[in-house]
Amino acid sequence: MRSAIELLVYGSAGLKSKEFHFRKAYTEWFEDKKLLAKTTAEELEAQKALADLEQHFRMNFPGYPIEYKKLRISDAAKLAHLEDLYKSQFAIYSQYTHGSLRALTGDLDKATDSHDTNVMSWCVLITIDHLKENTPAEVPDMIPFRKRLLTISGVKLEDVDKT
Numbered sequence: 001m002r003s004a005i006e007l008l009v010y011g012s013a014g015l016k017s018k019e020f021h022f023r024k025a026y027t028e029w030f031e032d033k034k035l036l037a038k039t040t041a042e043e044l045e046a047q048k049a050l051a052d053l054e055q056h057f058r059m060n061f062p063g064y065p066i067e068y069k070k071l072r073i074s075d076a077a078k079l080a081h082l083e084d085l086y087k088s089q090f091a092i093y094s095q096y097t098h099g100s101l102r103a104l105t106g107d108l109d110k111a112t113d114s115h116d117t118n119v120m121s122w123c124v125l126i127t128i129d130h131l132k133e134n135t136p137a138e139v140p141d142m143i144p145f146r147k148r149l150l151t152i153s154g155v156k157l158e159d160v161d162k163t
Helices: 002-016 018-036 040-060 073-079 083-097 101-105 109-134 143-152
Strands: none
Touching: 002 018, 002 073, 002 083, 002 109, 018 040, 018 073, 073 083, 083 101, 083 109, 109 143
């Protein structure tokens, strides 16, 4: 569950924010460097890779900001305008990843099991929306699926913004 939400957040941030791209690449470089750069020569090689990365961005994506700052999932959620999802669903499902006592004892399951299908369904529908908006993919009319999902989620259709 958490992985699906995380992919949705990062993918949405990538589509909505130019700031996301270099920060995400820098974060991955930073994490790789911690694992791989153990010697002075490897450190120099890592620094060269970072300089090459920056050069690549400057040449190929001139309007994208270059910021040497790690990107956390909370940052990506803000860039994607998905802060509510991050503060609620992502936070809950992260308890499984981080081994909270409630997750380890199974007590958290009572709170999450009834929501799992809805969360996954919304992740899929939003991803399909992104495909429809940003690729030549042919996507069928998803309105019947959305209405059904809203209904099983306990949302009254008349309460939903029609725009």
